[in-house]
Amino acid sequence: MSEEPGSERVVAGRYRLLSPLGEGGMGTVWRARDEVLHREVAVKEVRAPGGLPGPGAERMYARLEREAWAAARVSHRNVVTVYDVATEDGRPWIVMELVRGIALSDLLDTEGPLSPQRAAHIGAEVLAALRAAHEAGVLHRDVKPGNVLMSNDGRVVLTDFGIATVEGSSALTMTGEVIGSPEFLAPERALGRTPGPGSDLWSLGVLLYAAVEGNSPFRQDTPLSTLRAVVDEELPVPRRAGPLAPVVEGLLRKEPAERMSAEEAERDLRLVSAGGTPRTGTAPYTPTAVAT
Known part of the structure; x- marks a missing residue:
């Protein structure tokens, strides 16, 4: 994750985190800006549950990344669109459409x-x-x-x-x-x-x-x-x-x-x-x- 002086955090050199939209046991959802396509998106920062050993967390992150890519195959007006799965700090960050x-x-x-x-x-x-x-x-x-x-x-x-x-x-x-x-x-x-x-x-x-x-x-x-x-x-x-x-x-x-x-x-x-x-x-x- 990069961070320029005086600016918001940037994930994978592309997604600038602007403000949190919600937080739960598995991570935080951020309102973010895609600096490449110049559009706002939602980015889910995924975190392993507290106390999960390192190898277990790695397996969980790998599984979640596969699941997110599987969800990206679902194209339907009632399903949030998954745009990308970025990897940062060994963790998946799921990039989705921003639903207002x-x-x-x-x-x-x-x-x-x-x-x-x-x-x-x-x-x-x-x-x-x-x-x-x-x-x-x-x-x-x-x-x-x-x-x-x-x-x-x-x-x-x-x-x-x-x-x-x-x-x-x-x-x-x-x-x-x-x-x-x-x-x-x-x-x-x-x-x-x-x-x-x-x-x-x-x-x-x-x-x-x-x-x-x-x-x-x-x-x-x-x-x-x-x-x-x-x-x-x-x-x-x-x-x-x-x-x-x-x-x-x-x-x-x-x-x-x-x-x-x-x-x-x-x-x-x-x-x-x-x-x-x-x-x-x-x-x-x-x-x-x-x-x-």
Whole structure:
């Protein structure tokens, strides 16, 4: 990283960091300027979790770099565009389009629970992004309101593909730090199983529940108790979801094979978004306990 006197930091001799846009457990997102193409971009500075040994951090950075390049293959209006993956100080810096707007998490904090119709519209757009990614062989693995951006131009944009979590890792690091967002993790991921597209669909179901109910269904006082609730507890009945309830319940089945398909969920979400009521063909929701 270079730094000229009196100027902002410059990554890879090209991306000038201007101001932080947000910070999380895996790094900081910066508003930056591409000095070559003369445009503003978002740059994610990735950092390994505290306590991860050197070789483990190196493997994680290499994996994240591959995942970021995989995400760059996904071209869709609801997916944040990855422009570049720069390497600086042995770490990947992911360069993405700068989406001007507000995160869904901030919108919920400001306005409170959404109407089923509005939540369905957002959910349908997120699901369209997920379907495009899954068709390209890319899993998101951290679908949550903080990773959904409501753009000023009306787009709903899903960001942070393959960056916040790493496929194949357990839910906890050796230091006991939770990777990702426990309340949005699918049961199979909480149990350390290999995730698939159905894991992203579960997370979308939690997002929809939180959007209309005002709280996520399995959140507890600690990360470990939250993971236990995700695996063992029955889904609290959604009381504000209205016509969205069958989709939420269909996506939040404990066993991946029993979940509503992405195609069916998107169809019903579009219908609810338009003011209709879905006639879902799925069986009535029955809570399914997952054996530990």
